[in-house]
Structures are given as structure tokens and as C-alpha cells.
Amino acid sequence: MTIFSNLVRINILLKPLYTERGVILAQRTIATHGNFDYDLAVIGGGSGGLACAKEAVNLGAKVAVLDYVTPSPQGTKWGLGGTCVNVGCIPKKLMHQAALLGESIHEAVAYGWQVPSLKDIKISWAALTESVQNHIKSVNWVTRVDLRDKKIEYINGLGEFKDAHTIIATMKNGSKKELTAKNIVIAVGGRPQYPEIPGAVEYCISSDDIFSLGHPPGKTLIVGAGYIGLECAGFLNSMGFPATVLVRSVPLRGFDQQMARMVTNEMEQKGVTFHHKCVPLSVEKLESGQLKVRWLNTELQEQSEEVFDTVLLATGRYALTKSLNLEVAGVNCVTSSGKISASTEQTNVPHIFAVGDVLAGRPELTPVAIHAGRLLARRVFAGAQQHMDYDNVATTVFTPLEYGCVGLSEELAIERHGADNLEIYHAYYKPTEFFIPQRNIRNCYLKAVALREAPQKILGLHFVGPVAGEVIQGFAAAIKCGITMEHLSNTVGIHPTVAEEFTRLNITKRSGKDPNPASCCS
Amino acid sequence: MVTKVDLNGYDEFKRYADALDPKRKKVIFYFSGTKLDNGTSWCPDCVEAEPIVKTFMSQLKKDVIFGYVDVGDRPTWKDMNCPFRTDPRLKLMVIPTIVVWKGVQRLEGSQCTKVDLLQMLFEDDD
Numbered sequence: 001m002t003i004f005s006n007l008v009r010i011n012i013l014l015k016p017l018y019t020e021r022g023v024i025l026a027q028r029t030i031a032t033h034g035n036f037d038y039d040l041a042v043i044g045g046g047s048g049g050l051a052c053a054k055e056a057v058n059l060g061a062k063v064a065v066l067d068y069v070t071p072s073p074q075g076t077k078w079g080l081g082g083t084c085v086n087v088g089c090i091p092k093k094l095m096h097q098a099a100l101l102g103e104s105i106h107e108a109v110a111y112g113w114q115v116p117s118l119k120d121i122k123i124s125w126a127a128l129t130e131s132v133q134n135h136i137k138s139v140n141w142v143t144r145v146d147l148r149d150k151k152i153e154y155i156n157g158l159g160e161f162k163d164a165h166t167i168i169a170t171m172k173n174g175s176k177k178e179l180t181a182k183n184i185v186i187a188v189g190g191r192p193q194y195p196e197i198p199g200a201v202e203y204c205i206s207s208d209d210i211f212s213l214g215h216p217p218g219k220t221l222i223v224g225a226g227y228i229g230l231e232c233a234g235f236l237n238s239m240g241f242p243a244t245v246l247v248r249s250v251p252l253r254g255f256d257q258q259m260a261r262m263v264t265n266e267m268e269q270k271g272v273t274f275h276h277k278c279v280p281l282s283v284e285k286l287e288s289g290q291l292k293v294r295w296l297n298t299e300l301q302e303q304s305e306e307v308f309d310t311v312l313l314a315t316g317r318y319a320l321t322k323s324l325n326l327e328v329a330g331v332n333c334v335t336s337s338g339k340i341s342a343s344t345e346q347t348n349v350p351h352i353f354a355v356g357d358v359l360a361g362r363p364e365l366t367p368v369a370i371h372a373g374r375l376l377a378r379r380v381f382a383g384a385q386q387h388m389d390y391d392n393v394a395t396t397v398f399t400p401l402e403y404g405c406v407g408l409s410e411e412l413a414i415e416r417h418g419a420d421n422l423e424i425y426h427a428y429y430k431p432t433e434f435f436i437p438q439r440n441i442r443n444c445y446l447k448a449v450a451l452r453e454a455p456q457k458i459l460g461l462h463f464v465g466p467v468a469g470e471v472i473q474g475f476a477a478a479i480k481c482g483i484t485m486e487h488l489s490n491t492v493g494i495h496p497t498v499a500e501e502f503t504r505l506n507i508t509k510r511s512g513k514d515p516n517p518a519s520c521c522s
Numbered sequence: 523m524v525t526k527v528d529l530n531g532y533d534e535f536k537r538y539a540d541a542l543d544p545k546r547k548k549v550i551f552y553f554s555g556t557k558l559d560n561g562t563s564w565c566p567d568c569v570e571a572e573p574i575v576k577t578f579m580s581q582l583k584k585d586v587i588f589g590y591v592d593v594g595d596r597p598t599w600k601d602m603n604c605p606f607r608t609d610p611r612l613k614l615m616v617i618p619t620i621v622v623w624k625g626v627q628r629l630e631g632s633q634c635t636k637v638d639l640l641q642m643l644f645e646d647d648d
Contacts (some may be wrong), residue, residue: 148638149636
């Protein structure tokens with residue numbers, strides 16, 4: 001407080017000087033953006049776009065950000081900040097936390113907490129969604145304040161190209177606004193895909209809707225077993241809403257499949273129902289308001305049907321490039337799925353760039369978009385050279401038992417290096433705090449995928465267990481530094497933690513030895 | 523027209539706030555440190571913000587209630603159990619703070635000295 005007020009005082013003393021510098025800055029800015037309204041226009045105010053815009057103004061650029069949310073088929077809309085803040089990471093993590101807290105109440109009894117009538121413990125969906133939505137709205141507000149404070153112009157309009165330097169923004173009331181920019185960043189992200197089956201658009205919800213759903217979801221069918229589907233199924237089930245998952249091919253495709261099985265085993269043991277090799281055929285609304293879903297088991301060629309209260313589609317996401325009118329800007333590096341192919345974030349039009357989920361072949365993760373956006377601004381406005389390194393990005397799936405990983409899956413490592421050149425270290429482990437409430441430890445498992453040759457460079461680390469994200473983040477830095485199994489086994493653990501299990505890895509799959517922990521102690 | 527209300531201390535604030543119907547009219551509360559005998563607040567950040575906030579509110583052409591809330595003297599505010607800090611509807615951490623009552627809009631500290639940001643309190647949310 002005192003330091004702060006001193007700063008304010010210094011600020012007052014320096015005011016005349018600041019004004020002078022302001023004038024000089026203004027002149028320089030005019031010189032750089034020349035005949036354009038802005039040095040940079042960003043289409044899409046999500047994680048990537050905002051990070052790029054903020055870095056650009058810090059480097060003296062004049063910047064505008066366009067952001068507009070087309071309501072979901074069910075009518076859900078939200079404010080500035082993109083998927084992560086509004087309908088992604090943030091509400092997901094909060095609902096995951098709500099689910100974990102519910103489980104903790106039951107565990108607490110084993111630890112001596114006196115909980116009156118355990119069977120009456122239930123969640124108020126209305127109270128949960130209200131808290132989550134209030135948090136989101138306050139983040140929307142803080143984001144808008146931040147933009148205004150940094151003199152970034154925020155335009156709440158849907159952007160499309162008129163030509164390579166001109167953008168038309170369609171505002172909420174239908175009026176149009178035109179602006180020109182020397183550089184343009186496409187950061188429009190993506191939205192949930194709807195399968196082409198009867199009833200999908202009319203009756204189903206997606207991750208766009210679940211976090212603000214106006215009524216408890218009840219018995220829910222989740223279509224899709226990617227990370228979004230599994231996370232939603234996980235927290236709904238733990239909150240007491242029966243969850244069923246339709247799996248088309250395999251759960252968590254693209255992730256290490258042994259780890260994916262641990263995740264789904266745990267979910268099954270907690271009560272989630274999985275139907276494998278099944279694709280939805282139709283969703284029909286009954287007079288009761290419930291939804292009758294028919295699906296096909298593609299392996300057995302058998303049809304089944306069941307009635308649910310809610311059907312949540314999590315069958316992938318598509319990039320929002322269609323409405324951008326990219327052709328008139330000359331941007332032609334668009335893949336068949338509508339994503340933008342730009343290896344250094346630069347499109348075929350040199351002053352038009354793309355960051356975030358809209359990029360083809362890049363991980364769809366908030367911190368990836370932020371980092372790429374920031375580095376891009378530094379290259380464009382400060383002559384920096386550094387490019388985004390998309391390799392070895394860590395991530396975590398927030399299923400009831402979380403799965404964190406960094407680097408290669410075992411499958412991908414085998415494909416790239418051959419099984420003979422790899423050593424896989426693995427172990428089951430028992431988290432200390434699981435003993436007293438007798439929590440299921442069967443799926444607490446981790447592994448390191450390393451090169452076989454000494455010093456056994458580590459290619460991938462995988463961890464299923466509590467707080468997996470917190471566990472894996474530091475190891476991601478180690479991977480960036482080129483950590484080997486030698487380093488790892490010379491690292492002393494922190495006891496008792498779950499992260500220390502990485503330092504204790506010593507059993508290889510090749511040895512055939514039992515990876516289960518000794519039963520005498522933890 | 524801006525209706526200005528002066529509220530002294532937590533009890534007065536609470537009584538006033540509990541009786542409000544925020545659906546009827548937009549209410550803005552501004553929380554500031556009590557003035558000393560010389561007419562300026564003990565809180566230097568409040569001293570800086572006050573003329574800017576007051577000028578802004580006096581020029582505002584909106585039908586709102588502007589509640590000027592005196593949080594008390596330095597020891598009252600510095601007490602971590604000060605009810606302005608603990609009231610779940612407020613959870614104040616900083617003075618000065620300006621909030622839209624029952625809304626998410628909030629400006630803290632030096633943000634209150636920026637007219638650009640003060641204007642945002644009266645814009646549509648999006």
C-alpha cells in the first residue's frame with residue numbers, strides 16, 4: 001500500500017515529462033501505421049488474440065480487437081475472452097472442483113469429520129452455475145477494463161475481410177463498421193461440431209451450454225469420448241447425474257492409450273457407463289420432455305435406444321473461418337476442415353497471421369495460443385526472431401482421476417523410434433491420503449517413455465492420479481531442458497507426495513517385473 | 523439525474539443497501555477512507571481519486587444512485603475483520619473501490635482515477 005502510494009506520488013511529479021513523451025510516442029505511432037487505422041487488428045478476443053494484442057500495444061502499436069459470440073443453437077451466448085474463460089478451461093475446472101469437493105465430503109467422514117446425514121448431501125445445480133457464471137462475468141469485466149486501460153480498441157462485432165487490409169465488423173444491431181490495419185491476426189478459435197443426425201441441433205446441448213444450463217441436467221448422454229466428453233461425463237457423474245458415454249472409436253484418441261484406459265476404468269468404477277464403438281443415429285423429443293436416443297454399435301451392427309434428460313454432444317470442434325471471407329483477402333492456406341495452415345503463424349499473405357485453435361495441426365490449448373500470440377507480436381513489432389515451439393507442450397485431462405502428460409505417447413514413440421530403441425519405465429502407486437478413506441488405487445499409474453541408450457533421454461511422461469496438472473507442469477520444464485532417466489533417478493523426492501513417484505520409477509516394461517508397489521508401506 | 527447519498531460506516535451502508543431494490547435503479551457505491559480534521563482522507567489513494575470520481579459523477583447524465591461510503595478511520599479499515607472486507611457481497615480489498623451494486627463491475631485503487639474506466643461502469647455488458 002505504501003509503496004503503491006509512493007508510486008502514485010512519483011507519478012504526479014513526473015506528469016509533465018510523461019505528457020511530452022506521450023506526444024513523441026503519438027508521432028511515432030502515426031508514422032508506423034501510416035495510412036491504416038491500426039497497426040494491428042485482431043479478429044477474435046480469446047486467449048491467443050488478446051495476448052497478441054496486449055503484447056503489441058506494449059510495443060507501441062495501435063491495436064483493435066474484434067470479438068463476437070454467435071449464440072449456440074440452444075441460445076447460449078457469452079462475453080469477451082473466448083472459449084477458455086467462458087465455455088472451456090475455466091468453467092470446466094470449476095465444475096471439476098465442485099465434483100471433487102463432493103467426493104471429499106464422503107472421504108472426510110473416514111478422517112473423523114462428523115457429517116450429518118451423508119445420504120442427504122446433494123448439489124444445487126442452480127447455485128453452482130450461478131457461482132461459476134458470476135466468476136466468468138467478473139473475468140469478462142476485468143478483461144474489458146484491461147483492454148480499455150491499455151488503449152486497445154474493443155469492437156463487439158463479427159469481423160470479416162473486405163480486402164487484405166480492410167475488415168468489416170457487423171455489430172449486434174446489424175450496423176457495419178469498417179476499419180483498416182497494416183497487420184491482421186486471425187484468432188477466431190472454434191466451436192462444437194454437431195453430427196448430422198435428426199434432433200442434434202434441435203434438442204442437444206454442447207460444452208457451449210452445459211456450464212450455464214438453466215436446469216439440472218439429470219440423466220445425461222455424452223456423445224464423444226475426447227477430453228471434453230470425458231471431463232463433462234466425469235463431473236456430472238460425481239455430482240450425482242447419471243452419465244453415459246458413447247465412444248465412436250477409442251477414448252482420448254491421440255493420447256497414450258494405456259493411460260486413457262486408466263482414466264476410463266476409473267470413471268467406470270465410479271459409475272459412468274461406456275458404450276464402445278457406437279455412433280448416434282437420432283434424438284427424438286418425447287412428450288415428457290425427455291430425449292430418446294438411438295445409436296448403432298458399428299462392430300456388432302446392432303441398434304440400441306435409451307431415454308435421457310440431456311444429450312451433450314462432444315464430437316469435435318470446427319474452426320470459425322467460414323464467415324471470415326478469407327478469399328477476398330487472398331488467404332488460401334485453408335485445410336479441408338476449415339483450419340488455417342501456417343507453420344510460423346504467417347499465412348500466404350505476409351501481413352495476415354493466425355494463432356490459437358484456428359491453426360491446423362497445432363494443440364488446441366490456451367497457453368499455446370497465448371505464447372504463440374505473444375511471440376508473434378514481438379516478431380512483428382519488435383523485430384524479434386523467436387518462433388513458437390509446439391513440441392513437448394504439457395496438458396492435463398481433468399477427469400475424476402486426472403491425467404497429465406508431456407511429450408510422446410508410448411505409441412508415437414514406438415512409431416518414431418522403434419520399440420527396440422525405447423525403455424518404458426512404469427509403476428502403480430498408492431497416494432498416502434487414499435488409504436484412510438480406502439479410495440480406489442487401481443488406476444494410479446505413471447510411466448516414462450525414454451530412449452533405451454544411456455543416458456536414456458526422456459521422450460514422454462504420463463501420470464494418472466490426483467492433481468496431475470500440478471504434478472506434470474514442473475516435469476514439462478525438465479523435458480524442455482532435456483531430462484534423462486539418469487537425471488530423474490538422481491532427483492530426490494518430496495515425501496509424501498504423488499509427484500515423487502516419478503523419482504522412484506525403476507521397473508521397465510521390458511523386465512516383465514511387477515509394477516505394483518510393495519504392499520508393506522507406501 | 524444522479525442521486526447522491528452519503529453513508530457513514532458499515533452499519534449505515536448495510537441498512538441502506540439491504541433496503542435497496544437494484545432492479546429499479548442502477549446503484550454505484552464508492553468506498554473511501556474517512557476524512558481527517560483537515561478535510562482530506564487519511565488514505566492518499568482516496569485523496570487522489572475523490573475529485574476525479576466526484577467530477578465524473580456530477581457530470582453524468584444518467585438516472586443512477588451514487589452512494590458515497592465512508593469506510594472509517596485507518597485502524598477500522600486496516601482491521602482484517604473490517605465488515606467491508608468480510609461482507610460476501612463486497613469483499614473489499616482496496617480503497618478506493620467503486621462497484622456497481624449486484625453487478626460484476628468494479629474498479630480498484632488507481633483504476634478509479636481513470637475517466638475512461640469510470641465510463642465503462644455505465645456501458646452495456648458484453
